[in-house]
Amino acid sequence: MGLVSDVTESDTDRLRALLASQFDLAIGDLTEDARFVEDLAFDSLQMLELHGIASDLGLAYSDGGLAETFGELRSLYHSRTSDGGSAGTRTVAQAGDDGREATATKPASRQGRLVLTPPLTTAIFDLVPPVHSDVPFLYALATSSETGHRWRYQGRVPPVEKFETELWQSVLTQFVVRRRADGEPVGLVVCYGADVNNGHASLGAVFTPRVSGSGQAVQVVGKFLGHVFDNWRFHKIYLEVPEQNFAAIRSGEGKVFEFEGRLKRHFFYQGRYWDRLILAVTRERFQNLRDSELRDSGTNRPAIDTEEE
Template sequence: MDNNLQLRPLEKEDLNFIYNMRTNPNIMDYWFEEPYTTKEKMNKEYENSLNSDSHRSFILYHANERVGYLGLFDIDKRHRNAEFAIMFDPAHQGKGYAAQATRLTVEYGFNQLNLHKIYLYVVKHNEKAIHLYEKVGFEIEGELKEHFFVDGSYHDALMMGLLRKDYNNE
């Protein structure tokens, strides 16, 4: 585990960093969104999000360098659950940051937001990501047939979840 990883809340000066990832098709395919946005749209989304409690967005740092973007989205205060998502700058992929970054975010969700459950979606053929999420404690809860349209075809997806009581027992 690399103790040099840190989460910091998203700031306006981080938007160019995120823009570069959100316009990269190789990254956005795994976020199940098209790689299309504008800096102006991102600025407006950021400004609108300042008064919202529906998500927590973070920049992941390693040794004072931005390496990724992650967060908890669609936070449901009544049912106390949220969706987890993560993306890394291509220059920092494959360096072993994902498990600890996921744990940092999960711990924030459980310990700061008092969430009961954190869930995510992953394409079924992304075995590396599935293994990583299982390593953190997520379990497969269901399969969604041909749920995401990526790179010209439909792909099955898995919904994975992690309950607070199960995470704390690890």
């Protein structure tokens, strides 16, 4: 019993050290009840990175999310290792930058065929074209008090007939986001305002509160962004973000997107004026991120060393 306890504590220390290093946290911050979003201030991009680390460790998570606290993540990790699973298992061995062997998932293009059209799907969600039966969900999403203020109508409630007529107004392409498990719609991603001659467009996304901020939404947006860059010769995609929502993606500045402008006191919400921020993702930056992901498949993250008897 004592040996099992010692191993468990050792695993906890390794997991805590990995997360502290990856997210620039103090070891002491990662207490059992430390909540990633509320207490450690993880934004959506950091939650996505956390999901990636969990995947590297062989931890599966449901559509409800991975874990809200460090203690929950630790429990998942201990369950994985105690069941005989090996954390971080990959299908193909590769050499890391330091010459040591690392393991990684082999991209489809290295398995004998080049995938010219990557599927519009993630581990949890499918992106499908909207149809007439989606209108009630999309109308509710656009007019909800939780999401409507930052979407097309900004708090106004149009007649549903007008909403359906305008659904494709100024839109280049859009997809409803559905859970793969049961087909339930959870969001919408849109590319609009396309200027094909000058090579730029804008991207918008809205999700139900349960999905927003979990990191899963960012993964879907990344998939959609890749689809847009793959199918149109845009050199830049703009994101217009309400000032109060920027905190959800702040860690991506300079890594994923550039800050290009601020429209001061641009819209009114909850009794005050807010700025609208103009962000941009360039083709070059996005391609570098995607190439890095395909090349390393997450193995650029510090690994949890395990001892083999």
